[in-house]
């Protein structure tokens with residue numbers, strides 16, 4: 270019989286454990302800066318107005334049914350999603366060098382790409398190790414380990430400046446064996462909020478070209494970082510322009526606020542060559558086989574919503590507006606937090622709060638300070654000092670700044 274007796278207790282997921290503790294806290298002052306989900310100024314989840322509209326349109330469609338999607342997902346979504354990430358005029362699209370599969374949000378896209386690489390990234394001279402930024406989204410470690418790919422890290426965050434350790438990153442990419450797999454956050458790096466500048470991206474691309482590394486882009490925040498969909502995709506487009514063969518894991522959780530609906534895509538882009546379209550077709554056929562055994566076919570609802578928005582000019586324009594609302598409020602909160610800390614004369618430099626971008630800020634608070642914030646002030650954040658900016662609002666930012674001031678002194 271199966272020796273279930275021998276199964277050890279696994280630790281609770283740190284982030285979901287934090288969420289549970291927050292919910293159980295009865296203080297009226299409590300502040301949730303843990304999970305990366307957008308909240309409005311009333312600390313409430315925000316259903317994007319454009320998503321409400323798309324939902325209404327779908328619900329009034331008498332022909333709507335609940336049949337299975339194809340294995341690769343909703344074609345009207347995947348085709349527009351590839352244009353969204355690569356740019357509608359990308360030569361890669363015109364040359365049919367891309368293939369796209371709808372996935373279980375960004376996590377599923379990272380997993381499916383990981384599974385694909387575990388199966389096929391085996392050619393002579395290639396290094397199967399996946400290099401992750403230090404730090405990175407914690408789930409990356411587990412996802413790649415689960416599919417049997419070794420992982421290593423490259424330096425990313427400079428504790429002194431609370432910015433990018435660019436020299437360390439470049440040295441590690443140069444020292445990695447040729448043709449390694451390098452995971453890059455396309456924008457709004459999680460957990461640090463620190464992104465390379467456009468010039469730095471060009472240098473990274475040059476270096477990776479020389480080393481023939483394989484770029485694996487994780488894009489969970491397109492449009493959410495700067496409020497501009499094209500700008501947030503610019504690193505990916507740079508690498509495609511340079512002729513890299515690459516993958517992109519694309520999540521619609523944050524930018525559509527479709528967290529629980531699990532909408533996302535995996536895109537594979539081949540290098541330009543005479544046979545690129547055939548190569549891409551073979552990749553597509555293998556992704557379909559892997560997808561079939563993993564999930565058979567992806568979920569419908571979130572895909573329909575995102576597709577409705579991406580395929581309608583007016584809804585698309587409204588979505589861009591909604592994105593600016595979310596990113597704008599977050600940028601406002603960065604300014605508000607920094608200016609309050611500076612006004613309080615809180616010891617230390619706080620410019621990184623506004624220099625960093627996207628959902629998260631790596632505050633530089635120590636584990637002990639984070640623990641005090643939770644125990645004395647009912648502020649919930651991950652112990653690495655990361656805060657979700659979306660958890661701050663005009664009502665609690667002052668309270669949070671004062672609490673930080675107290676624990677830092």
Ligand code: PMP
Nearest residue numbers: 374375376406459487489520522
């Ligand atoms: N990658 C990164 C870097 C993320 O921050 C997230 C969301 N926390 C994801 C992938 C995947 O999220 P989801 O599966 O909800 O799309």
